Amino acid sequence: MPDERKRVVDAFSRKLDAAYHRAAISSYDELARRLEAIEAADAGTAARLRTHLSRSSAWAILKGRRERIPSWDKVSLLVRVFQAAATERGIPVETIGTLAEWKVRHEEAMTGYRLAPVPAPVPAPAPARAGASGDLPGGPQTWWHPFADIVPRWFEGYLNHEFLSDLITSYEPSYVPGLLQTRRYAAEIIALTHGHEPRERLDRRVELRMRRQRHLERGNGRPHMWAIINEGALRHGPVRPATMRGQIRHLLRLGPHVSVQILPASHPAHDAADGPITILRFGSLKLSDLVFLEDADSALYPTAEADRAYYQKAVNKLGLAALRPEPSKALLRGIENEL
Structure with missing residues (x-):
């Protein structure tokens, strides 16, 4: 829990x-x-x-x-x-x-x-097997090593598995999911928490996020991404209006392998989640679903079956409350015109 x-x-x-x-x-x-x-x-x-x-x-x-x-x-x-x-x-x-x-x-x-009780730390899952990532040179646990100095330990387990996933389910209450961000949007979001760092380091953080997006650009029918985004993240996001307009246009241009649903800001279903939820599902039966709960400077990887079911149910509740993809596109166009 x-x-x-x-x-x-x-x-x-x-x-x-x-x-x-x-x-x-x-x-x-x-x-x-x-x-x-x-x-x-x-x-x-x-x-x-x-x-x-x-x-x-x-x-x-x-x-x-x-x-x-x-x-x-x-x-x-x-x-x-x-x-x-x-x-x-x-x-x-x-x-x-x-x-x-x-x-x-x-x-x-x-x-x-x-x-409140202090939770016991939950370790990140063990790295996936080398060579299981198809076209990724060196395997999933090494592709991001050129960026190792900017990858926190709690994020390594997620990076090791993201490129293996066949289905990515994501709920974001505060901003656009990283896999769907434009370079400009990513730069402004990253600057919010790392703006004190040298420009070269900030640029590398942005580049790492862009490299992760290659997983969605393979063109072989995998993975599929289901993204649920809070309407407030688009109307009141901490980026410039021009940046948000470009980001919304990007969301509207995404291919059929990415389904975007907007959850109205006033809907009570927001109570189903305390923060971002990402669930990775894999084609291999040897890999269980990975639940990733990211915070500002830490993350949890619930591994108990009951906890996985809890977060899957929470995402399903959010998805049922959100607008379907086509109405979501109409809302996105409306927000773009209002910015």
Whole structure:
């Protein structure tokens, strides 16, 4: 079952994200401008210690891309921004909540986090057999070795198996799946968490993601990919509008071996998953399905049969709630025109 601590973090993030949307803030660029304005005002107030919250950090907090509950100073800064935006737009500030109310929520979340059991680490699956990857030189456990310095240990097991899969099922609540990203979209997403690194290293991270996409370009009928994407990831994703338009056009041009379904942002089926879920299925009966739960700086590989069934059921629930492929394309065109 999912990590209970992560459940607490995700639940608190969803509350903050809901307040962000109730404040009718149009984009993360607007959020960043408002954060900077309040931070600048705080810098001139001796009674208040200045708190800095970058655009990327705010995005990570709101989307639950963290391992811990954010500190109260960052939460209070976000709430003040939401309150100011709501007031300017004539939205009742009660819909956002007072700082006192958010302080209670934050303390409850911190208590829940401290009391939640710490999960035992789940090791990545063993590397697949060499030579089983068909046209991959050197086998699946070596193709990515030129990028070994930027591949975290927790990601190695997934990379060793992705190129062997016949079916890739993916649910993404916050952004477009990596296998379907354009180079420009990938560069902006990677910069959110690795923007402090040298340009050459950032470029190599992007190149690794593009190399992974060769698996979808083999043209021999395998693999098939079923991608379920949250509508909010397309409307409120942390990339530039022009980048998102190009990304949406790419999704519309994908071949028949990739099925894309959009899950409406307001649909309650989002509760079926706490974060991204990827399930790999293989043609060989010797390889069991691989469930991959990626977080900002770690991942879980549930191996118990009950856990695999749990996540497969969660993805199926999301797929049934999402728009079918053709209506999804219509929604994608509509979002592209609105950006």
